[in-house]
Amino acid sequence: MIDARRLTSCRHRLHLDLTHPLLIEGVGEDSGVRQRREAATAHRAAVRDTLTAVGDGWVVIDAGQSSRDRAEATLAAMAAGASRIWDAVLPSEPDTGRRGKSELLIRDDGRGGYIPVIVVNHKITDPRSEAAEGGAVTSDLFTWDPHDDAMRKVRPQLRDQLRLVHIYRMLQRHGYASPGLVGGAIGFGFDCILVHDLSTVLDEYDRRFADRIAVARGQVQTLPSNIPECRSCPWWSRCSERLIDMRDVSVVAPGSRAEVLRGAGVSTIDQLAGWVGDAPEDWQHGEFGDAVVTAKAWLRGLPLVRRVPNVRVQRADVEVDVDMESYQEHGAYLWGTLLNVDGTSEYRAFATWDPVPTFDEARSFAEFWGWLMQTRAQTVAAGKTFAAYCYSRAAEDKWLLDSARRFEGMPGIPTVEEILGFINGPEWVDIYQAVSDQFICPNGKGLKKVAPVAGFNWRDAEASGEASMSWYREAVGFEGEPDLGERTRLLEYNEDDVYATKVLREWMDARADAEIPFAGDL
Incomplete structure (x- = not known):
């Protein structure tokens, strides 16, 4: 049934x-x-x-x-x-x-x-x-x-x-x-x-x-394959061991990529790494050469491979790293920032601990936006360059725009046009895009996959977006009294996220060329 x-x-x-x-x-x-x-x-x-x-x-x-x-x-x-x-x-x-x-x-x-x-x-x-x-x-x-x-x-x-x-x-x-x-x-x-x-x-x-x-009903045989659902499946530890033992191609080409490759006669990582010639006719997953390099990198145990001879990343005199925390579709309760000036860094959080959705979210968002724009204006007035950084901008862009729409007309809330002018401008920099453009990432392009290569590690061993949802429920008291310890945990998690972006950016600017092999040399 x-x-x-x-x-x-x-x-x-x-x-x-x-x-x-x-x-x-x-x-x-x-x-x-x-x-x-x-x-x-x-x-x-x-x-x-x-x-x-x-x-x-x-x-x-x-x-x-x-x-x-x-x-x-x-x-x-x-x-x-x-x-x-x-x-x-x-x-x-x-x-x-x-x-x-x-x-x-x-x-x-x-x-x-x-x-x-x-x-x-x-x-x-x-x-x-x-x-x-x-x-x-x-x-x-x-x-x-x-x-x-x-x-x-x-x-x-x-x-x-x-x-x-x-x-x-x-x-x-x-x-x-x-x-x-x-x-x-x-x-x-x-x-x-x-x-x-x-x-x-x-x-x-x-x-x-x-x-x-x-x-x-047991009428057809099935085999494991690496798909997005695997990460939350109770069988994943068992299946992943088997896939690695089999050197199954889905380990490096998950989801529908693996299905296309199997249809082309490629079932193992070794076969993919040895591919010569044009991409399979029905390949629709970006540059096929990336898949081949990913397989080669996996066989050599390489966490990253450079696409380009020289890695570049936008820098500025005054840099601000930004990371937002939201709870499902209910609201953005925390905007974390890291101000980097003349070799010093200062973390500052703009938060509401009223369960979202809440009008207090308008206050914390307005304070964040006001601080960011003031920092930007002071930097420009001093004749210096400014840039704000995030990692994978889709979530930040969404909540910037949604917050402007939801709280339109309230004190300190910017217009949608002001938000669009900033996020579509040159001073809003997505480090995820810089990573995607310049590296092939066999283990994934998430910040928690890439930042450790640059030498950064989170203080909390359980740190993840999913875990933060549970922490938030306890922090605001969804099931009882608010847990102040979990608020501290969320703030430290957010602080680590912005520091990770900073460390990754600086590593890309200074050491990545020397530490990461070039795809053309594999």
């Missing part, structure tokens, strides 16, 4: 979970997975409370019942013609192997049957600044009324569509599927229902389901 989640997750994990469950008995759940699950549960509860408080005709299935009782209650509610059913569970299907549930079923008054609507804790659309063709199809939360929405664009989410088709197939079995062949998703922010045309993914769903149920 499998649910829709298995359709976009690892095939080999499905095999291991069902055939060797005792081998991971007692293995703790990955902290990042747990946090996302808890956040999703809280999000669904908030959506439920908001929706069920409005209008009549609701049937809320008791989540405390057994799965069988919940399924019987769901069928009874549909038979009675309930307008909306929350927490619907459909009867498991031993013959097909399907099991599934939907946060919401909406009666299709125009055509009969029910429309599945799922609640997800990620963004499903992006706003547009002006109306444009090819927008999303959305519906009001409280009245099912699909219409073209030119002010939103869809964020593609195949996993959402496949889950909706899974529920549709189960409704179809009992004669309750709407002939409209549509489903809906309520995402983070829950200001609308995004309407999906399920006819576009029916064939893909049927293909994937047939494959996964064959795996679950």
